[in-house]
Amino acid sequence: MSATVNDLQAQVDRLHHNLQTVTAQHELATQEGDLITVSDYLLTRLEQLGVTSIFGVPGDFNMRSGNQDYIEDHPRIQWVGNCNELNAAYAADGYARIKEHSVGVVVTTFGVGELSAINGIAGAFAEMVPVVHIVGVPSTLQLKTRPLLHHTLGDGRFEAYMKAAQQVTLAQASLMMKVNAPAEIDRVLTECITRSRPVYLTIPFDLVGEQIPAKRLTVPLLRSPPLNDPEVEAYVIDSIVKRVEEAGQDVIILVDACTIRYGVREEVLDLVNKTGFPVFAAPMGKTAVSEQHECYGGIYMGSLTDPGIKDRVEKAKLILSIGALKSDFNTGMFTYSIPPTHTVELHSDHTLVRYAQFPGIGMKLLLPKLTARLEEYRKGADRVIVPHYKPVIPQEADTRISHAYLWPRVGQFFKEKDIIIAETGTSSFGLFDIPLPDNAIFLSQVLYGSIGWTVGSLLGAAIAARDLKLGRVILFVGDGSLQLTAQELSAMIRYGVTPIIFVINNEGYNVERRLHGMYRKYNDIATWKYTSLLTTFGDIGGTASRSFTVRDKASLNRLLEDPEFAKANKIQLVEVIMDKYDTPRALEAGSAMSMLSTQKSSQ
Structure with missing residues (x-):
């Protein structure tokens, strides 16, 4: 079957779904209470998809219409306010990765908000994560007349942001009339859940409260893929x-x-x-x-x-x-x-x-x-022997914590249903070789590799894990990556999630050092007092969090063997002091191959 024929089959499936919808509308035509606001229609569809939390940052084009009020007042969907839109997009990404049959949702305002989120949306697109990006935009009249509004580029190009979104989302809808709002909402959400990629939806502030028929909501969105020939x-x-x-x-x-x-x-x-x-x-x-x-x-x-x-x-x-x-x-x-x-x-x-x-x-x-x-x-x-890989903790005379020691050692700390999140580079390469317990989930942004992604993603993953009653949520992040998105620790404290955060303190960008500039200053970072972050970012009294620094193997082992630490009933941050130039085996080998490939391509 050609790709064209396959596309036609997908269209047939969508038309069949629309026929079911029209039939449901006809059957309910005489019933009362069949009107709903555009915002509530969208929220109901998201709830049907299993969404219980929405991430974002309020803005006047969201708030003026009351769109934020609709979200906050929803009885079964929680509004999660983030420190910035990039982190909100990361959180929606992490949420969707844990809730595999749902979607992540991020809400931003027009222009300044959506552009701040676009890197997070791009990562979700690259790694095929279903995220819905909802943008509150100017009124339908303003979108047509294009006055010199704030948050615009000052030249009347209101469509510029949509064009940017088209590069990193699978489908887009710009609602301009209430009559087609239900169909357009259903279209982009269906694309999101069937093709596992982000979608983009703009809602003018004068349409949010408009009344539309609710009858389409009786027909679930089509999730199944096109039939094979x-x-x-x-x-x-x-x-x-x-x-x-x-x-x-x-x-x-x-x-x-x-x-x-x-x-x-x-x-x-x-x-x-x-x-x-x-x-x-x-x-x-x-x-x-x-x-x-x-x-x-x-x-x-x-x-x-x-x-x-x-x-x-x-x-x-x-x-x-x-x-x-x-x-x-x-x-x-x-x-x-x-x-x-x-x-x-x-x-x-x-x-x-x-x-x-x-x-x-x-x-x-x-x-x-x-x-x-x-x-x-x-x-x-049954006669085939499967070589089960079991990492061995090396017997090192040096008391310092090496990568060769750290990763197999923390592998013994993991439990069933734990969610382990690894930052691009040092942490992910360190954990690839470590077998995880049954029903554990591993998250890492291997393809897109936006450093700092894990901190925002951790928030979304922890909220989803709490909903699904999964195990502990454990993050491994380098000090350089943490400094990009550290402020999202405040949202974790605010919303009561209790992850364990291991910060690899090796004074900079280890993965970048391995690729180029081993001794260059541009791969160094400022020194932070990491054990003060949780109290600085929200746990003012110091009762909702714990922070630790481990400098050697003995202190690391004492902490990992501490039953109170293992309970993860508070948010906990562990600063792990490591050598500036030490690196996991796989990362060292991979970076050497990458540099060799770059040298060959430049010749």
């Missing part, structure tokens, strides 16, 4: 089964980011359980499958992989790659040694079997049928 799908499954037979049971599964983003965790787990094939993960697919599963073998990232794992993956006769996202850091600086002749790739909207591409054959609907066909190979897979 049955004949092509059957052919693809036959082709994959043939490749499995030719591989003589020497098959592995490699899961990646889109396994999580497109909601196929359960389908993949069923495939692993019923086939017994060994399963490995790319860095962005970490915890897509439980790292305690008997078939789990570890993280594969090309040449940066532990040798035992690298050998097992690259020597497999067939790799079923699910949801691959082949970015530089995710593939060990493009060092995957997996030929296409040994690979089947399953994606959200296409499938690759060796060199043949099948557009429109999506993995969500394909996987259950493929699993049913491959289940008979379980007996042979």
Whole structure:
């Protein structure tokens, strides 16, 4: 099936959904109470999608219309006020990553607010996270007449912000008439949940309180992907089964980011359980499958992989790659040694079997049928040995905390259902090799890599975790990254979440030092008193938080073994003093390869 035909199928599905909506409207035409404000319509749709918190910063184009009042007065949706719009976008991103079948929502004002948020929205777009960006804008009359308003560029180009948003969002809607507001809201939200990317919605302040029919709300938004062409799908499954037979049971599964983003965790787990094939993960697919599963073998990232794992993956006769996202850091600086002749790739909207591409054959609907066909190979897979990677805490004479020591040691601290968030660079590379407990969730922004993302994301993730009754939320962030977005600690205190925050104090940008300028001053940062941040940013009396500094292995161990610390019943910050030039193994190797690649490309 061609991509064009697949698009047409998606349109047919949307038209079918609209037909259901019209039918519901007709059936309810005589009922009373069928009017609702534009703002309440939008909030009801978001509530139907599982949203319980909305992030943002108030502005006059939001408040003047009462839009902020509608949110604050909603009985089941919490308004979470952030310190700035960038952090709000990061928080919405983190929230959506934890609430995998919901969306994150950020609300900003026109111009100054939305541009502040755009970097966070761009990160969500790059990493395929469903975020709804709602912008309060001038009135419909002002949008038409374009007076010299504040928050504009002063030249009448009111559409400039929409054009900017178009670069980092999948779909956009600018509401100008109440008559089509429900359809436009439904359109962008449907795009957001089915294609897992941010969308952009502007609401003029004079439309917020306008009354519109509520009848469409009786029909849930369409979540299912477009149907696969049955004949092509059957052919693809036959082709994959043939490749499995030719591989003589020497098959592995490699899961990646889109396994999580497109909601196929359960389908993949069923495939692993019923086939017994060994399963490995790319860095962005970490915890897509439980790292305690008997078939789990570890993280594969090309040449940066532990040798035992690298050998097992690259020597497999067939790799079923699910949801691959082949970015530089995710593939060990493009060092995957997996030929296409040994690979089947399953994606959200296409499938690759060796060199043949099948557009429109999506993995969500394909996987259950493929699993049913491959289940008979379980007996042979039972004889396959899966090399479980277990990091060893080194016996070092030096009392200082090294990266070689830190990461396997904190790995012993983690519990089931913990959420572990790692900042780009030092922390993420340190944790890639550490197997996490069952039902743990790992978050890191590997592709977009906006330093400081984790602090804002931590707030959203912690609020979502509290809603879902998950475990502790634990952040590992470098001192340089923390300084970009540290003020969001105040929102965490304000809204009562209790994460554990490990701050790696190595006096600057370690990942940048590894890439270039090892001894340059531009990679150094100002010295902060990190243990005073929580009291400075809101815990004035010092009763809602705890802060610690650990300078050696002994003090680190005492803290990690402290039952009160482990309870995480207060927000806690741990400053970990480390050598300025020490670095995790994988990051050191990866940065060396990156520098070599840069040198070659410049020659």
